[in-house]
Amino acid sequence: MIEILNSSELARARDAGALVAHILQTLKSRTTVGTSLLDIDAWAGTLIVEAGAQSCxxxxEPSFGRGPFGHYICTSVNDAVLHGLPHDYSLADGDLLTLDLAVSLRGIAADSAISFVVGASKPAESMAMIGATERALAAGIAAARPGARIGDLSSAIGAVLSEAGYPINTDFGGHGIGSTMHQDPHIPNTGRPGRGYILRPGLLLALEPWIMADTAKLVTDADGWTLRSAxxxxxxxxxxxxAITDEGAEILTLPRP
Known part of the structure; x- marks a missing residue:
């Protein structure tokens, strides 16, 4: 299913995006050495409920997971990259943490993820990887405009990641979003320009470049959810x-002042 939002729905999407950004930044500010992943999950749940929103x-319970997920946020540490199931782990100095959050507010969902290093240690490899995904995300957003195709976005993202020297997995990538968290079209993190669905105003997309340092192969934890580098x-x-608008792409999940 691909949804095209009207102006009223787009206004709600902006509010949902602002809430997701606010929660992620709040969680990042609270996270220090010694913080438990379960504490982060509990904080996320409280913030979602207080805002009158719903967790996605x-x-x-998708076909690839051992569902239902049962938590409010994905917490992926170091070699875990996607769908990190919160568990009783206390973060250490230098850990690379990814928080991935999707929330529905008044019937419209928004989805965002941030990666950052916990504590004072800032390993060069980790900072380089975070920077590469942020640059790739910016490139994909810059390519998003009415009349562009999905392949244009995928190509822009993949070019940045490849130039930085990272293998690219295409099993999981970006996706359409709207009244539900995951919709068509699928947006691989590499591809050929000029191919795929044509973007039009009112379309919401979640773009999400992700990488592993030296492999494109994933393995699944015994929890049935957490995906790690092989x-x-x-x-x-x-x-x-x-959101695709007449002028181009509007980022809905940027933190507001």
């Missing part, structure tokens, strides 16, 4: 929800 994850190498993930 608690009841999430080699144990570190990973990073950046994501924004954008």
């Amino acid at each position: 994850y608690v009841d999430y 080699t144990g190498s570190r990973s990073a993930h950046s994501e924004h929800t954008i």
Whole structure:
């Protein structure tokens, strides 16, 4: 299913995006060495409920997971890159943490992810990976405009990641979003320009470049959810929800002042 939002729905999407951005930044500011992933999950749940919103994850039960997910946020540490199931782990100095959050507010969902290093240590490899995903995300957003095709976005994202020297997995990528968290079209993190669905105003997309340092192969934890690099190498993930407008792409999940 591909949804095209009207002006009223787009206004709600802006509010949902602002809420997701606010929660992620709040969680980042609270996260320090010694913070438990379960504490982060509990904080996220409280912030979602206080805002009158709904989690897109608690009841999430796709075919690839061992569902329902049962938590409010994905917390992926170091070699975990996607769908990190919160568990009893206390963060250490230098850990690379990805927080991935999707929330529905008044019937419209928004989805975003941030990666950052916990504590004072800032390993060069981790910072380089985070920077590469952020640059790739910016390139994908810059390519998004009415009349562009999905392949244009995928090509722009993939070019940045490849130039930085990272293998690219296409099993999981960006996606359409609207009244539900995951919709068509699928947006791989590499592709050929000029191919795929034509973008039009009112379309919401979640773009999410993610990488692992030295492999494109994923393995699944015993929890049935957490996806890790097959080699144990570190990973990073950046994501924004954008709206296609007449002027181009509007980022809905940027933090507001």
